[in-house]
Amino acid sequence: MSETTATGRDRHAAAVAHTSTTGATIELEHLTKRYPGSRDPAVDSVNMEIKAGELVVFVGPSGCGKSTTLKMINRLIEPTGGRIRIGGEDVTDMDPVKLRRRIGYAIQSSGLFPHMTVAQNIALVPKMVGWPKSRIRARVEEMLDLVGLDPGEFQGRYPRQLSGGQQQRVGVARALAADPPVLLMDEPFGAVDPITRDHLQDELIRLQRELHKTIVFVTHDFDEAIKLGDRIAVLRERSHIAQFDTPEAILTNPADDFVSGFVGAGAALKRLNLTRVGDVEITDYPTVTVNDRLQEIFNKLRGSGTNEILMLDKRRRPYKWLRRGDLMRAKGSLARAGTLVHDTVTRDATLRDALEAVLTDNTGRVAVTGRRGEYIGVVDMETLMNSVHELLEEDRLEAMEHQHELEDARAQQTHFEQEGPGGEAKA
Template sequence: MDVTATGSDVPPMIRLSGVGKTYEDGTVAVHELDLEVAAGELVVLVGPSGCGKSTTLKMINRLIEPTTGTIEIDGQDVTRSDPVQLRRGIGYVIQQVGLFPHQSIETNVMTVPLLYGESKATARDRAHTLMNLVGLEPATYAGRYPHQLSGGQRQRVGVARALAADPPVLLMDEPFGAVDPVVRVRLQDEFLRLQQELGKTVVLVTHDIDEAVKMGDRVAVFAAGGRLAQYATPAELLARPADEVVSDFVGSTSGLRRLSVTPLALEHLEPMDGVSAGDLGAAIDLDSTLEQALAVMLRDDRPMVGVKDGARFVGVLTPLGVHQALRASLAE
């Protein structure tokens, strides 16, 4: 299995070659890791506690120095770079957020542009733009302090601050882990919207396989001893776990998770013959997933759901169509 493939001929934005980390007591945190992340790709590192995923993330920006191997960002070996300058050019978001408690939200977001020598006016404009982008109205929040914000709001500020220098690479270590489940889902959705708009190269660490499947373009599953067990798209990971370790980690509900990553296809729809729009509940878009389709069927208590491509109905999806789509995706 080629775990370093980027899926295109374009050179990767991030390349780890033979990267390892062994501590003085002999503990192997990461073992000979080869990993490539394409420009604009969101890759999730997932696995049980102590498997080396956070260590890997911190080696990319040299918060932890690798013992062996090379790490390149946009073709440059970061182990030969000044670590302070390197970190200023990489966005970094952590679970605890790490905001400066005695500085306003506006000043927190302005920090890195000011370090780069931007004028206060330019840095403030950038901060306000980013605050709007993450859903924090500057007129309301710019003058507030971290303790005056909810956990979810502080996490948004952390994302805004990480984006303030417009970095090509964004590293995120359990960024949504410190908030309640409802807020977590909302933050995940908001970040996916941001990523679609900004197209950053993102490496995100989580221990939650559901979050990994939802967020990642590709998912790297780590096993004990810092070994890369599998590197694949969410759909491939759920359909074909590489070994028992991956299968156990993905768990017995992988079939349900697969619904969330399997898109609709025209060949799995039935024609609208004899079916009027009035016979259907709410319609879904052709780019929806099977999970979204089933959710609408259950909510509307209907045996089918209409599917649109733009404003035009292109067919209906029934439970049989869902079954056929799942079988087809497993056979790919």
């Protein structure tokens, strides 16, 4: 893809984001679901306020009611008590079909209709609400471009012709097609492989930065919650809220033992999920392309002062790591030489993603790519380890401060016990 085309599409995506509907507040008041024949409610009097443009993650053990709570927001499951307000409007008694057309919904395994093309799937809700055909065609192209799929290549395909990750992207495009202020996502990335899941998470972070929707996201994976959420609601049984706070606050100050169980060991490493690759130094690295001649590649490697070089494919995506020994053994062809790039990260990936990718590729660095997989630079192990050490030092200082506070409190208590309430020493 030419740089001109990519730049034009970026401007187009920015224009789409600028004109789209932004998020709306969601208020849940004593929201309850009780199933006939059950002694206890499945969801018991949930009170929560979600800010406009906020991404809130529900996380909790299986069966705690998080998906039920989510589905009551768009009334796929009808509440038996309480109120739901979206943008200040009480939607509890609204026609549920009309309500769902105003709320995007993305689920695990995408939920695409197999007999419809990608374009027809995305166009479904805009068609239902009466958009004109020309506007629908333009919107399908906008949405595919927004989720990183070439409209010319993908809109005529059927779901069976897509990979799992591509299906999920189309599912998100369909959920956003009618420009809803609210997007509900029920474990949408749970059925794809870990690498694809990381990239889909990065894509959601990028989309949210552009669109500012209100997103409620359900997951059982606490690391995913930390990576994605502006705030996380840790839910107990019957959707009782154990803690509703920012990821950093939950990691550093869990409310109780139940929440601590979700945080688990290695809180400092989990905090790597709070820092993005774009927040640290991305450095350039010597590159060649598959079209370069062997002698040109050898000369560039020799002049680079490094022991390896990154080969890019015809679309300037990371392809292979080539070392000096690979070139010496190439004998005129690089077809079997070098090590394939197994993983890359985007600017929106977390430092934990980057660390895992470095360890997977075993090269001491990971390539950073743009929206369409094009090479941007690299992040190396030294940068990542410096970040880990900084987090560990922060944790050490916080632990020392907490210990000093406990000692001061004990000293004050001892003084009070010795002096008595009147300030005089006890006899």
